[in-house]
Amino acid sequence: MKKATLASLAAELKVSRQTISNVINFPDRVRAETRARVEAAIQRSGYRPSAAARALRNQRAMAIGVRLSPPRNGISGSFMDAFLREIVTAADARGYRVVVFPATSRSDEVERLLELRGSLAIDGGVLTDTWTDDDRPERLGEAGVPFVSFGRPWGSADHGAWVDVDGRAGAAAAARFLRDAGHERIGFLGWSDGSPVGADRRAGWADELGLTDDDATALTVEGPDTAEAGASGMARLIDGGATAAVCASDSLALGAETLRRERGLAGPAVVGFDDTAVARSMDLTSVRQPVEEVARTALDLLLERLADPGVTLQGRLVEPVLEVRGQSMSGTRSRASV
Template sequence: MTPQPGDADRVTIHDVARAAGVSRQTVSNAVNNPERVRPDTLERVRAAIDELGYRASSSAQSLRSRRAGAVGIELHTLGAHNATTAPVLTALSIGAARHGCHIVPFGSQSGHPMLEGYRSMWAGRLVDAFVLAETHHGDPRPPWLEEQGIPYATFGRVWDDPTFTRWVDVDGGAGTEDAVRHCRDQGYERVAFLGWPAGSVVGDDRRSGWARACADAGGVAGPAAVAEQDLDDATATATALLEHLSPGDAVVCASDVLALGVHHALVRRGLEPGRDVGVVGFDGSETATMHHLTSVAQPFEAIAETCLDLVSAALEGSPPPEHGSLLRPTLTTARSTRA
């Protein structure tokens, strides 16, 4: 009885037109410009659409409009899924529906040149634009895309080109400031910092927020130490750092991995994170949640939404925004900062 969309008998605009006794264009109007259709006709067409379960073919629309209605995003196999890329991808995929488009993740084929994936996606116009994640100094992608005239937006500033403003990023400094303030509110005495080696823009930013907030609070800054984004190194460094801390102090970290290192160092000394020494991580990753670590959580939904807004705007030909978007992360509190 009900129409079986077995693919062979796909319902087209013609079928609806015939069923409603109107022309195909009227059906198209009923869907896209209802105000151009007389109310009673509209009613009849809509009934036919519901009856037959019609939905416009996206391939046909793409061909006509010369728009794929898709945004590409590159995924790396390369070890660490960064704890941020996956959630951003999820948020993008969900948010895309609201923007009338979809996301197409593609892989960088190992062995191929860096930009090959982008080139082939663009060549067949599988996508109308790209979202770049994990931008870094010397990133070859922005200049190449710019040169090709391909629209894109980035999660992460485009460090090499200050004129580019179609970016979203997280205000790491504001995040660590919040972290320090939270520690003080919770009654911790001094606030130490465990960060990455100087030179990484993201790391330096996060450290500066800690320094600022400590100064604002009146010299509560504890010692600062540096470790790689590696649990062993973090744990070792944290162990050494603890030598210079006393119960009642706290450590703000540049990442959840570093914070986990502090957590482990504490436990190994028989101390309890939170009760004895406060610990705050950064990223709001699953690792932090699992270990009940207070963490500065990335606003994934907002990041995705802004990226989509940026590419949408670019596709509509709007001029780029005045400035990039610096989003404020929010602190997720847990046991590790409860005294």
């Protein structure tokens, strides 16, 4: 069977080569009906863009750099592993390679990206683990290195080149689920490291329940992101009169639910975050972050910047999904959009 080319696909579908190129690189520019036809033909034919040809034509490396995420516990770390896998898959489908590199700090990460860009090994980079007053976007912007970040610019100027999951909405949905399950005093198990992501999730929980600052403080227990901290935190919440908890992670939820089961408590009372394999095996309700959508959106933004360095980008929030398990109010398993 003859290998499919851009020209043969264009002839088969009676569209221009540019249309096919746009479907591969900038799908939002193509009408949905045409995009579906082209994508189906690409999949059927096994067509793959030539990275070498595109690199020579565009004077690009056809590669992007991503820092290997710092080690986390085996539960929470699985989400960033999934993100890396999805960004590699999405980039490959668009004819790009991903250069994965280690870095000991955020500052070191910027230096590595500058080095890779300076040696023409990459065209741009993907930042993760954004933090309050994170200076990485500013430094890369000043150096002229195209980038996109998975995470908002917490407390910094909005550069627009970001995608994030609406953790506040996810935590609000978790609190709503527990309230609808009959709980009147719902606590929050969070992180003690000052994470803006954790603070955002806590705000969603408190807002949904209409808590005053004093009430929210009394119902919050923070600690490291471990199952042990979740268990001890849940014990403190129960001792303080709470009957349920929204957790900033599945690690904390694992400990909280284990403590409840050891005490013989039943019924839906703990909601985690990230919908990891641990949550699924424990039959725990958890907030799922649509990692595939996040990765593809991040790549789309970066490629848009590479195509037009002067383009004005707008950050995008992705809606999470509450994956309900165990006995819901209707007595069945369900999935709830946030």
